[in-house]
Structure formats: structure tokens, C-alpha cells
Amino acid sequence: MRVLVSGCLAGLPCGVDGTSYGEYPLARFLLSRPNVKAFAFCPEDRAYGTPRFTPNISRGNGFDVLAGRARVQADTDAEEYITEPMVREARAMAELATREHVHLALMMDISGACGSTVVYNGRRKNKEFSTGPGVAGAAVMELGIPIVSQRDERTLRMVLRKLGAEADAPFGDGLDHHEREWYIATFGAHSGDRPQ
Numbered sequence: 001m002r003v004l005v006s007g008c009l010a011g012l013p014c015g016v017d018g019t020s021y022g023e024y025p026l027a028r029f030l031l032s033r034p035n036v037k038a039f040a041f042c043p044e045d046r047a048y049g050t051p052r053f054t055p056n057i058s059r060g061n062g063f064d065v066l067a068g069r070a071r072v073q074a075d076t077d078a079e080e081y082i083t084e085p086m087v088r089e090a091r092a093m094a095e096l097a098t099r100e101h102v103h104l105a106l107m108m109d110i111s112g113a114c115g116s117t118v119v120y121n122g123r124r125k126n127k128e129f130s131t132g133p134g135v136a137g138a139a140v141m142e143l144g145i146p147i148v149s150q151r152d153e154r155t156l157r158m159v160l161r162k163l164g165a166e167a168d169a170p171f172g173d174g175l176d177h178h179e180r181e182w183y184i185a186t187f188g189a190h191s192g193d194r195p196q
């Protein structure tokens with residue numbers, strides 16, 4: 001299985017703080033399977049460098065940014081919009097997926113770039129969220145490539161079952177992100193309404 005993967009989930013120190021954001025055992029387990037070939041990419045590192053301010057989508061999700069209906073804003077007190085580099089590198093990530101004929105994308109949810117189910121709406125300190133993908137997530141989804149995030153345990157386990165590796169996988173609560181209490185309390189029960 002050929003898998004496009006967020007650089008940080010592959011262990012690259014490309015997060016906003018120069019780390020890989022810690023361990024996600026099930027995602028790492030999937031990437032370590034011998035029948036998985038991973039293609040890692042970090043759109044924000046390429047767009048803004050590392051370390052960096054956190055880029056957030058303002059008033060929408062990644063589809064809105066790609067359509068010109070929303071912008072990307074630096075998470076600082078200055079009203080600084082930084083949309084163009086994000087769109088450029090989101091498209092570059094999607095081009096990599098096409099070039100390498102990936103079957104699946106494994107991407108870091110809630111990121112304004114790599115998110116698949118939820119993104120911040122505006123500055124993180126406001127703790128407001130939008131449903132839908134980040135900008136790179138949207139560009140990959142537009143190609144029809146399925147995305148699973150590090151928070152989607154039920155779907156990750158299904159993928160591992162197809163790879164013949166579920167029995168040895170680490171186990172958590174068995175739920176996908178949109179099935180958990182936080183998501184349902186924030187957005188309502190959208191079971192089966194995942195934007196992909």
C-alpha cells in the first residue's frame with residue numbers, strides 16, 4: 001500500500017515548534033508495516049520554514065481557502081494573512097500523491113494544512129473550530145484520495161485488517177475522531193457524515 005503521510009506523523013521534526021508532535025502509536029504501526037511504502041511531506045515547512053508561527057484558516061476550511069472564500073492567517077496579534085504559500089504547498093502535496101500513485105493519505109488532523117475532519121477557525125486561543133479539512137487535506141481530497149488521520153482508530157484498524165496486521169496493532173478506544181465525545185459535543189452527531 002502506497003501512503004502519503006504528514007511529515008510529522010512520519011517522525012520528521014517539522015512541527016511549528018521543531019518537533020514531530022509526539023507519538024501516535026497506531027499511525028506509526030501502520031507506517032512500519034513491510035507492505036506499506038510511505039511518502040512524507042510537510043506543506044507548512046515548505047511554505048514558512050521551521051520553527052514558525054501557527055497558520056490557521058480564518059472563517060472556513062481548506063476547501064474554502066482553495067476556492068478563495070477564506071484565508072490563512074498567522075496566529076499572532078498582527079492581522080497577517082499568509083494564504084498563497086499554503087495553497088502552493090498544498091497543491092505540491094497533492095501533486096506528490098498523484099505522482100506516486102498513493103492509495104491512502106495518513107494526515108495530522110486539526111492542522112490548518114493537514115487536517116481532515118476538524119480545523120481551528122481563526123486564532124487557536126479562541127478555541128473555535130470548523131468541520132472539514134485543512135488546505136492540503138482539501139487538495140488531496142479533491143483528487144479522490146481517501147484520508148485517515150492519526151485520530152481515526154476505527155478506520156486505521158480497518159486499513160490494518162486489509163494489510164493483514166490488525167492482530168498485532170496497539171489498541172485504544174476503537175473510535176474515529178468524529179465519533180468521540182468532544183467532536184459530538186462540539187459539532188453534534190455527524191456519524192457517517194465525514195467530509196471525504
Ligand code: SF4
Pocket residue numbers: 006007008009014015016041042043044045108111113114
Ligand atoms: S501537520 Fe502537516 S503541516 Fe503540520 S507539521 Fe505535520 S506535516 Fe507539517
